[in-house]
Amino acid sequence: MVLLGTIVNGICIIIGSLLGKIFHKIPEQMKGTVMSGIGLAVTLLGIQMGLKGEHFLIVICSLVFGGMIGELWNLDHQLNKLGQWLERKVGGHSQGNIAKGFVAATLLFVVGAMAIIGAMDSGLRGDHRVLYTKSMIDGFTSIILTTTMGIGVIFSAVPVMLYEGIIALLATQIQTWVPKELMNSFIAESTAVGGILILAIGLNLLGITAIRVANLLPSILMAAVIVTALHFW
Numbered sequence: 001m002v003l004l005g006t007i008v009n010g011i012c013i014i015i016g017s018l019l020g021k022i023f024h025k026i027p028e029q030m031k032g033t034v035m036s037g038i039g040l041a042v043t044l045l046g047i048q049m050g051l052k053g054e055h056f057l058i059v060i061c062s063l064v065f066g067g068m069i070g071e072l073w074n075l076d077h078q079l080n081k082l083g084q085w086l087e088r089k090v091g092g093h094s095q096g097n098i099a100k101g102f103v104a105a106t107l108l109f110v111v112g113a114m115a116i117i118g119a120m121d122s123g124l125r126g127d128h129r130v131l132y133t134k135s136m137i138d139g140f141t142s143i144i145l146t147t148t149m150g151i152g153v154i155f156s157a158v159p160v161m162l163y164e165g166i167i168a169l170l171a172t173q174i175q176t177w178v179p180k181e182l183m184n185s186f187i188a189e190s191t192a193v194g195g196i197l198i199l200a201i202g203l204n205l206l207g208i209t210a211i212r213v214a215n216l217l218p219s220i221l222m223a224a225v226i227v228t229a230l231h232f233w
Contacts, residue, residue, distance in 0.1 A: 002122055002126065002172055003165050003168060003169075004122070005119070005128030005131030005132060005135075005164070006119065006122065006131060006160075006168055008135045009118075009161065011135075012138055012142075013139060016139035017143070017145075017153045019143050019146075020144065020145065020146025023147070026147060031144060036205075038133075038136060038205060039202050039205030039206040041136075042133055042137070042198060042205060043203060044202075045133055049130075049191050049195025050195035052191040053192025054185070054188050054189070056192075058230075059192045059196070061222070063196065065218075065219075066221065067218075070212075070217060070219075071215050073215075075217060075218075101153040102152040102155045106159050106160070108141065108156075109141075109142075110160055114133070114137075114201060115160070116217060118131035118164065120167060120190070120194070122168040123167065123168035123169065123170065124172075124190075130198065142154075142156075189223045190220050190224060193219050197216055200213050201213055
């Protein structure tokens with residue numbers, strides 16, 4: 001089922017929000033330990049995916065050119081500006097904690113590499129591991145956010161499911177007009193590139209690095225471009 005990972009992600013956000021409403025206070029030490037455990041799991045998933053590639057030079061070139069495009073477009077900064085603009089809009093109209101919690105959680109759960117990579121993986125390969133991992137992170141994060149920002153966090157499940165669902169469904173359509181051999185190569189190399197981005201997210205969660213992962217997102221598109229160019233060479 002193509003949308004299984006997306007549905008699980010939405011359910012985890014809802015459950016996490018409800019638990020956050022029930023448990024008002026969570027010890028900081030517990031938060032840190034759980035997030036470190038999740039960070040280690042994400043790092044391991046990234047390594048596993050990164051080893052799926054068949055041509056490492058394609059992965060390197062995709063990251064180099066994709067990173068250059070991401071930096072030129074300054075995607076990380078643009079996404080942060082979008083978040084700040086939405087927060088100002090909500091705050092400026094005094095819509096209360098429900099709106100603030102909804103906006104903050106939506107930005108956190110939607111804006112990120114894992115949502116895109118995971119949804120594409122679900123659509124292209126029927127592999128929901130990335131979205132399952134993201135669901136765990138989002139579920140725990142929604143507990144924390146709800147304890148501080150209120151029950152509005154629960155409504156972020158709707159845009160998250162729409163966003164990831166649309167990407168997953170669009171990804172399934174690629175296979176209808178792309179040759180099977182080319183499709184297999186694209187899946188292998190894009191999975192490897194995506195795995196490296198997931199690894200970067202894991203390292204960021206562990207506090208080891210502060211990589212601007214959003215600026216590397218075009219690398220996935222570059223993998224498709226390079227694989228297609230080599231196929232028709």
